Amino acid sequence: MIIKTGNGKHWAIISAGVILENPVQFGKSHLERPRVSLSIEVIVSPPFMENTLIVFRPDRNDCLVVDPGFQPQQIIDSLRRANLTPAALLLTHGHVDHIAGNAALRREWPDVPILIGARDAPCLADPRANLSGLGGVAVTSPPADRLLAEPDKVDAAGIELDVLDLPGHSPGHVVYLVRNESPLIVLGGDVLFQGSIGRCDFPAGDQQQLVDGIRTKLFSLPDDTIIYPGHGETTTVGHEKRTNPFCGERAGLFEIE
Numbered sequence: 637m638i639i640k641t642g643n644g645k646h647w648a649i650i651s652a653g654v655i656l657e658n659p660v661q662f663g664k665s666h667l668e669r670p671r672v673s674l675s676i677e678v679i680v681s682p683p684f685m686e687n688t689l690i691v692f693r694p695d696r697n698d699c700l701v702v703d704p705g706f707q708p709q710q711i712i713d714s715l716r717r718a719n720l721t722p723a724a725l726l727l728t729h730g731h732v733d734h735i736a737g738n739a740a741l742r743r744e745w746p747d748v749p750i751l752i753g754a755r756d757a758p759c760l761a762d763p764r765a766n767l768s769g770l771g772g773v774a775v776t777s778p779p780a781d782r783l784l785a786e787p788d789k790v791d792a793a794g795i796e797l798d799v800l801d802l803p804g805h806s807p808g809h810v811v812y813l814v815r816n817e818s819p820l821i822v823l824g825g826d827v828l829f830q831g832s833i834g835r836c837d838f839p840a841g842d843q844q845q846l847v848d849g850i851r852t853k854l855f856s857l858p859d860d861t862i863i864y865p866g867h868g869e870t871t872t873v874g875h876e877k878r879t880n881p882f883c884g885e886r887a888g889l890f891e892i893e
């Protein structure tokens with residue numbers, strides 16, 4: 637399966653959930669075999685079409701689960717089928733659609749630690765803070781085992797990640813930058829989407845803070861850095877820099893005074 641990442645030039649070839657390579661990097665000959673170093677499976681959960689990511693090295697049987705959403709059984713089935721054991725539940729932030737599966741995964745794997753940005757940790761136990769209270773069905777999660785803030789690092793399942801604070805959508809939102817990959821990969825939650833950014837009209841939302849964070853911390857990464865967002869298709873730093881109407885080079889040009 638080939639998925640277009642947005643600008644017509646950068647394509648990620650994804651086969652059975654495996655990023656094989658960005659073809660622009662191995663040129664026209666295609667003689668070189670692509671290096672398969674990291675696999676990312678995306679499970680989309682209605683009703684908010686939230687992306688849960690299963691991230692693993694093909695030569696290992698442990699993995700990271702990023703933002704387990706409203707389809708925990710599908711996540712569990714997928715992990716069991718692939719013979720994968722989660723080494724950590726990594727949360728980008730504490731909104732309900734990103735944490736709803738924590739309890740079920742913890743029942744299945746009682747030792748798996750939960751990691752979240754320190755300032756979003758209160759969302760786990762508080763349906764009002766995680767916004768599930770608004771929908772009438774209160775959702776809570778087991779508490780966090782580790783609270784994160786920049787410049788923390790996470791090393792699990794053979795994958796090294798840098799923690800970057802990117803508040804604005806929520807106060808404790810973090811993104812995870814996968815080091816030692818080419819191109820770099822950002823597990824990005826609700827910060828930067830293909831053609832959009834995370835909502836900031838929730839309590840404690842701050843759009844200027846979000847845009848500033850994207851420009852200083854994400855747009856300083858190489859253009860071919862792949863963003864796996866919390867909703868929608870993957871994109872790249874370069875594509876969003878050039879075209880994103882909220883934070884890209886042309887943002888604000890068409891604003892009505």
Ligand SMILES: [Zn+2]
Nearest residue numbers: 729731805826
């Ligand atoms: Zn959110």
